[in-house]
Amino acid sequence: MPNTATAPPPEGFDNDVTDTGRLDGASRWRVFSVLTVIVLYTEVAPLQYIMIAAALQKMGATFPTVGANLSWAVIILTLVGASATPLLGKMSDVWGKKRLFLCCGGLFIAGCLIDALTTNWTLFLIGRALQAFAIATQVISYGLIRDLMPRRYVPVGLGLAAAGLGFSGVLAPVIGGFLVDHFDWQAMFWFLAIFTLIMTPIVMLVVPESKLRVKERIDPIGALLLSGGAGLTLLYLDKGQDWGWSRPTTLAWLVAGVVLIVLFFVVENRVSRPIMDMKLLRHPKVSMVLxxxxxxxxxxxxxxxxxxxxxxxPSSDELKGTVAQGVVDQAQQMTGATLPISVVRVALEPGYSYGSGFSLLQYAIHLGIWTGIVSMIFGPLGGIIARRTGARTPAIVALVVMASVSAGYALATTSYSWLVFAILAAIFGIGFGLFYAAVPILMVDAVPQEQQGIGLGMLGVTQSIGSGVGIAVVTALLNNGPITAHIDVMGRTVDQTIPQVYADNGWVIGFWMVTATTLIALIVALFMRHGRTPATGGA
Structure with a gap:
């Protein structure tokens, strides 16, 4: 029996002759105009992630009581994205990819407006949850490109869609830095909302709808089980350090999460119209890629x-000065006396080596843009390599590069230099671009076109859960190394925990952890048989 993931098409459906609206007879100008608009609209997903992830340190002042839970501004994005993407992927197969593409954009705009107008943590997380639908735009765009682009352009188009046109990778850190430094973090959400509002009518006018439709019912039960299981598991990983890893009440969250995930697989195997085709999911071409x-x-x-x-x-010396000045200001406020700052001595336990005290714009110029510039080049290059030799090759190169750079971060953290980090970030862009180009190409070539939406939805789930687990584990490691300031004022000592500043050890272990997971991914890629022949664009 041939090693293929292609399922029999529905009655009356022929993979090779079904008209999907492919622009085979269109001019290059028409083809690349459609591709450019699709890619720009999907850039809201990486755009918001890069801007918000980089700005978390600055946003902490608005939410001082949440502490390390600030990372849930990113985790909730991956959690909701994981639950919504497969459902939306299947809905795009049933109701139309362009239609769902625009609906996701509308939900993203609503989330941005909520976050631009609130300083309430709960409402902020609700807004971030709505912004998670931007993740689905990226997944749906792969299906649009597969359906609309001439075959020879599909691998390169997927590589371009994955790496973007440079708007998110290059401009996002600079735009975010400018907005936060000159206004406040809410300005980022206004910008994201306006950008998406401008792009929406352009998508409506320029991008045609895919003609591909699959007649199936939508079953949301699987999505609810998967999101619930992933959410409870992520909560355990994120809060286990605070609650006690082995306490029964803490373990209950993990057990409940695992039970829901197991139920997800049980239910999906038994229902007639599962949100995920379990046979497809178990096939080596698909399972190894995921x-x-x-x-x-x-x-x-x-x-x-x-x-x-x-x-x-801030650097440790800057932090000591800030703490000492705070003691002087507090003394003056309480007693009216001016306390000389020289009598306030601050020692940090443990100390830390990193910290440049950059503004967000300084971070963008010194480090943030370099990953984006390099990945913008290597994303389309990954598509070209995949079309000629297969997508497995750029995936392997990407994982080697990313594992090496991650190990470099771990080794460089305790003798921190922003210049070393900037060089590593630029090299990381090679892996970033190649990996994000290779993965959707591998998935498009692994599944039949009538299951394209749900197949790419599976990919979106995997990316979202993997990202969420990575952030949650690193957050737990950071929580294990809080910084305490020992403040001595003329012989009297007071201890104060410094919020949202962590010891070197948490970052170092975190970098070694993701180095190990990248090496696991590399081993999988080396054993993977899929992707060893030139990419076909899903033919």
Missing amino acids: LMTFFGVFVLAVQSYALGYMTQT
């Missing part, structure tokens, strides 16, 4: 979060 993706995205999620946070943290 396994590689799950472990590979850990480092992709953590890198942006870690670099933005670490470089914007």
Whole structure:
């Protein structure tokens, strides 16, 4: 029996002759205009992630009581994205990809407006949950490109869609930095909402709808079980350190999460119209790509979060000066006396080596843009390589690069230099671009076109859960190393925990952890048989 993931088409459906609206007779100008608009609209997903992840350190002042839970501004995005993407992927097969593409954009705009207008943590998370639908725009765009682009352009188009046109990777850190430094973090959400509002009518006018339709009912039960299971598991990983890893009340969250995930697989195997085709999911062409993706995205999620946070943290000397000045100001407020700052001595336990005290704009110029510039080049290059030799090759190169850079971050953290981090970030862009190009190409070539939406939805779930688990685990490691300031004022000592500043050890272990997960992904890619022949664009 041939090794193929292609399922028999529905009655009356022929993979090779079904008209999907492909622009085979269109001019290059028409083809690339459609591709450009699709890619620009999907850039809201990486755009918001890069901007918000990099700005978390600055946003902490608005939500001082949430502490390390600030990372849920990113985790909730991955959680909701994981639950919504497969459902939306299947809905795009049934109701139309362009239609769902625009609906996701509308929900994203609503989420941005909520966050631009609130300083309430609960409402902020609701807004972030709505913004998670932007993740589905990226997944749906792969299906649109597969349906609309001439075959020869599909691999390159997917590589371009994955890496973007440089708007998110290059401009997002600069735009976010300018807005936060000159206005406030809410300005980022106004910008994101306006950008999407402008792009929406352009998509409506320029991008045709795919003609591909699959007549199936939508079953949301699987999505609810998957999202509930993933959410409870992520909550355990994120809060286990605070609650006690082995306490029964803490373990109950993990057990409940695992039970829901198991139920998800049981239900999906038994219902007539599952949200995920379990036979397709178990096929080596699909399962190996998803396994590689799950472990590979850990480092992709953590890198942006870690670099933005670490470089914007003040140096230890700056932090000591800030704490001492706070004691002087408090004394003056309480007694009216002016206390000489020289009598206030501050020692940090444990100390830390990183911290540049950058503004968000300084971070963008010094580090943030370099990953984006390099990935913008290597994303389309990954598509070209896949079309000529197969998508497995750029995936392997990407994982080697990312594992090496992650190990470099771990080794460089305790002798921190922003210049070393900037060089590593630029090299990381090679892996970033190649990996995000290879993965959708592998998936498009692995599944038949009538299951394209749900197949790419599976990919979106895997990316979202992998990203969420990576951030949650690193957050737990950071919580294990809080910084305490020992404040001595003329012989009297007071201890004060410094919020949202962490010891070197948490970051170092976190980088080694994602290095290990990237190596696991590399092993999977080396054993993977799929992707060893030139990509066909889903033919």
